[in-house]
Ligand SMILES: Nc1ncnc2c1ncn2[C@@H]1O[C@H](COP(=O)(O)OP(=O)(O)O)[C@@H](O)[C@H]1O
């Protein structure tokens with residue numbers, strides 16, 4: 001297993017953001033983290049990066065205890081989110097170079113050019129990061145997240161600020177990388193259609209709890225509680241919200 | 248500690264100096280302006296009263312050494328603020344980098360800036376006011392190291408405060424040293440302070456360093472008493488600052504504030 005999370009809990013004062021969740025991810029698996037706003041998706045991702053310390057539970061990544069092997073594990077992971085950005089005065093190339101050096105990757109220049117090419121933003125390499133549009137910033141963030149050829153990639157709403165065409169392109173890149181490098185990807189999104197078509201498995205979170213875990217079709221059947229031939233995550237999503245409100 | 252990660256932090260700040268007029272001003276502008284302004288002033292009083300010409304040495308030496316202290320403590324906090332302002336903290340701390348590697352990188356680049364800045368300021372003092380600090384450098388270095396040591400402790404504590412209270416307290420990066428300045432006896436001997444302030448000053452490595460500096464500049468002798476006092480105080484303060492920082496960083500991750508900072 002690439003990721004094994006057991007009874008993970010995060011309490012902020014008396015509010016429980018992540019409530020005793022357990023899940024795992026296999027090699028080369030793309031897992032979608034779904035759930036309404038405030039479900040605890042981002043908090044969980046941050047705990048998997050040691051940006052937030054859990055209140056309880058265990059995290060093991062690449063078969064090792066995360067707390068004890070933080071540096072070694074993070075060296076083979078990466079993360080992207082459109083809600084973070086890079087130092088605004090540095091150019092795109094310089095920013096990526098800094099991260100390439102942090103990860104100590106070989107032939108950094110070549111790797112950076114390759115990635116910029118892949119995301120079709122090679123023309124931005126000498127632009128200061130502060131002048132980028134949010135969609136461009138997202139794609140530079142994705143380049144950053146692939147610099148070290150991570151074995152585990154955590155993406156928090158990676159396509160939130162992208163138009164449908166670019167967002168489609170990004171998904172194609174991610175699928176290709178998974179094919180080539182056997183990367184495991186944890187992916188959060190509010191776009192049910194895209195989650196359906198990229199993810200092998202869905203972990204559905206609500207109020208910090210996992211309410212379903214399975215393939216899109218399994219989830220659909222489980223939550224809608226009826227026989228279906230096609231996944232219908234959007235319907236699932238509305239059902240979850242409605243049920244929560246009536247409770 | 249991995250050297251390539253420390254070098255990456257240095258690279259990030261070197262790029263910034265290249266692009267950012269503010270940061271290059273930090274290197275040259277203030278050290279030079281200070282030397283020029285204080286130079287005129289000390290030149291004026293040395294020709295008009297009873298202090299004699301040694302006053303110019305005291306003031307020039309004081310301004311150069313104080314600039315070093317001020318810049319070093321400021322750079323820790325400003326380096327961290329730069330990441331916070333650009334919402335880069337999560338990018339950085341989701342890499343394997345440790346807080347200590349990060350701080351070491353920031354400190355190294357700051358030392359590099361300080362060497363260039365204070366060399367230029369010293370050159371100005373020599374050219375404009377014939378104050379030559381260079382022959383004294385060997386004897387001054389132990390005091391400068393003590394100043395850097397204490398500046399690091401202060402800078403690390405201020406960074407911890409920014410971690411905890413965010414940009415609400417960012418002004419401390421530029422202002423806190425000012426609070427220490429009167430009691431550090433930068434421009435006047437310790438004996439000129441009122442008794443109760445003197446007893447506070449004894450606890451500041453800066454006060455000992457500046458007393459020592461004046462002795463070097465007056466009769467070119469080195470007082471090991473001042474040196475050791477400053478060092479012992481530093482050996483006491485510095486680990487405390489590291490503990491404060493470590494605790495704050497851990498608390499920040501528990502409260503989920505690192506994530507909120509961006
Ligand atoms: N640092 C924090 N302090 C207090 N509450 C927090 C903090 N971070 C997140 N939360 C709360 O935890 C809940 C889960 O947030 P989050 O993980 O960001 O949700 P999601 O990403 O699923 O939308 C939200 O109610 C949020 O307000």
Ligand SMILES: [Mg+2]
Nearest residue numbers: 041042043156
């Ligand atoms: Mg979120």
